[in-house]
Amino acid sequence: MKRERALLVAVLAGVLTVATVALLAYRVLVLGGLPPGDTIPASLRSAPQLSPAEAQAEVDAIMALTLEDLDGRPQAMAQWRGKVLVVNYWASWCKPCVEEMPAFSRLQSRYGARGVQFIGIGIDEVDNMRTFVKSTPVSYPLLVGGKETSQTPGLQVKALPYTVVIGGDGRFDSSRLGRLDEARLEPILDKLIGQ
Numbered sequence: 001m002k003r004e005r006a007l008l009v010a011v012l013a014g015v016l017t018v019a020t021v022a023l024l025a026y027r028v029l030v031l032g033g034l035p036p037g038d039t040i041p042a043s044l045r046s047a048p049q050l051s052p053a054e055a056q057a058e059v060d061a062i063m064a065l066t067l068e069d070l071d072g073r074p075q076a077m078a079q080w081r082g083k084v085l086v087v088n089y090w091a092s093w094c095k096p097c098v099e100e101m102p103a104f105s106r107l108q109s110r111y112g113a114r115g116v117q118f119i120g121i122g123i124d125e126v127d128n129m130r131t132f133v134k135s136t137p138v139s140y141p142l143l144v145g146g147k148e149t150s151q152t153p154g155l156q157v158k159a160l161p162y163t164v165v166i167g168g169d170g171r172f173d174s175s176r177l178g179r180l181d182e183a184r185l186e187p188i189l190d191k192l193i194g195q
Helices: 002-029 052-063 095-114 126-135 182-194
Strands: 066-069 074-076 084-090 116-122 142-144 162-166 172-177
Touching: 052 162, 052 172, 084 095, 084 182, 095 116, 095 182, 116 126, 116 182, 126 142, 162 182, 172 182
Parallel strands: 084 116, 116 142
Antiparallel strands: 066 074, 066 142, 084 162, 162 172
C-alpha cells in the first residue's frame, strides 16, 4: 500500500512539473513573455559568450548556406559578402520575432545604401511566412530555413528570435538571443559602417 501511494505521489509530481514547464514555455514562446514581475536572467536574454573560434564557425556556417526565398528561388548567403549583415532567425508564430521586424525594416531602409543588409531566415513553414508577409510587409529578403537550418553544425540557434551581426570583413561582431531593438542595434551598425 505504501509503495502504491509513493508511486502515485511521484507520478503526480512528475505531471505537475511537466505542466509547469509547458506553461512557462507557452508564455515565453507564444505569448512573448512571462507575467509582469517575473524576470528572465540576463544570461538567458543574450546569446552565450562564444569563443572567437566558435563565433567565426557560426559566421562560416551562415555564409555557406543557400536557402530558398519565398518564391522558391535559391539564394546563397555568399551573395551578400562584403556587406554588414544582420541575420535574423525568426518564425511567424514567435511574438518577439514579429515585434522586432518593423524595426529591422526601418533600419534596412535607413542603412541599406550604406552597405548594411538584413536577412530573415524563417524557421517556419513557407506558407506561414507568405501569409505573414501579406499582412506585415518586410523590406529585406526572407529565406526559408526550416527547422533543419537551425541545426546546421556551427550555428548557435537555440531559441527564437536569434540575430547574428557580421561585419563587412566577414567577421563575427555580435549575436543576441531574444528581441533586439533599434536603440541597441543602431550603434552597432554605426560602428561597423564607420570602419
